[in-house]
Amino acid sequence: xxxxxxxxxxxxxxxxxxxxxxxxxxxxxxxxxxxxxxxxxxxxxxxxxxxxxxxxxxxxxxxxxxxxxxxxxxxxxxxxxxxxxxxxxxxxxxxxxxxxxxxxxxxxxxxxxxxxxxx
Amino acid sequence: xxxxxxxxxxxxxxxxxxxxxxxxxxxxxxxxxxxxxxxxxxxxxxxxxxxxxxxxxxxxxxxxxxxxxxxxxxxxxxxxxxxxxxxxxxxxxxxxxxxxxxxxxxxxxxxxx
Numbered sequence: 001x002x003x004x005x006x007x008x009x010x011x012x013x014x015x016x017x018x019x020x021x022x023x024x025x026x027x028x029x030x031x032x033x034x035x036x037x038x039x040x041x042x043x044x045x046x047x048x049x050x051x052x053x054x055x056x057x058x059x060x061x062x063x064x065x066x067x068x069x070x071x072x073x074x075x076x077x078x079x080x081x082x083x084x085x086x087x088x089x090x091x092x093x094x095x096x097x098x099x100x101x102x103x104x105x106x107x108x109x110x111x112x113x114x115x116x117x118x119x
Numbered sequence: 120x121x122x123x124x125x126x127x128x129x130x131x132x133x134x135x136x137x138x139x140x141x142x143x144x145x146x147x148x149x150x151x152x153x154x155x156x157x158x159x160x161x162x163x164x165x166x167x168x169x170x171x172x173x174x175x176x177x178x179x180x181x182x183x184x185x186x187x188x189x190x191x192x193x194x195x196x197x198x199x200x201x202x203x204x205x206x207x208x209x210x211x212x213x214x215x216x217x218x219x220x221x222x223x224x225x226x227x228x229x230x231x232x
Contacts, residue, residue, distance in 0.1 A: 004161075033218075035220075037223075042225075043225060044122075044123070045223040046223075047220055047221075047222075091162070093161075099217050102167065102174035103169055103175075104152075104164075104167040104175040105214070105217050105218060105221075106164040107154075107164070107212075108164070109162050109163070111160055112159075112161050
């Protein structure tokens, strides 16, 4: 079974600064996807960024980028020029590339990191 | 399209009562997932539908839980004889195709008193 570990329950960053959230995972699969989801208070979970395991290039979406270290099974999220609206719970998640025998592509989540942005 | 919609947003119920939640996925999405999120934890997979067929259930889904997706459109999750341990956020997600990204609803927060 796959596991996802986020070792930082809480992080804080000054507005306009850069912060990195850590995530490690464990899997025996070679075909998989990794995600970072953002969950603002009382609002829905939003996909921030996706990384395909077969891609060597790290994914980037505007101010958000990842550092994907496949051999180390590490997947960190870097948020540049932090904004007040970035304050939220951030979840790292894993998804198999082949799905389950029943065709499910469910996500396995870490426990999350609560990010606070200080004005 | 307004995304994945869940109703109600909040539900308070007495222990032993039955509750039902509804999820309306994005209209063309054929895959629907239910997750449960307890305080301080990430969401955990409960069950999965492809169209109207419920194809996978987690061991977390006890026999007091039942889910349906009639006609492959909206889905309902019913919890019978609720217990305090059922207090959680229940999230619904949908996707188009197997490997497509999942979109989440805002969730239903259940409090059992």
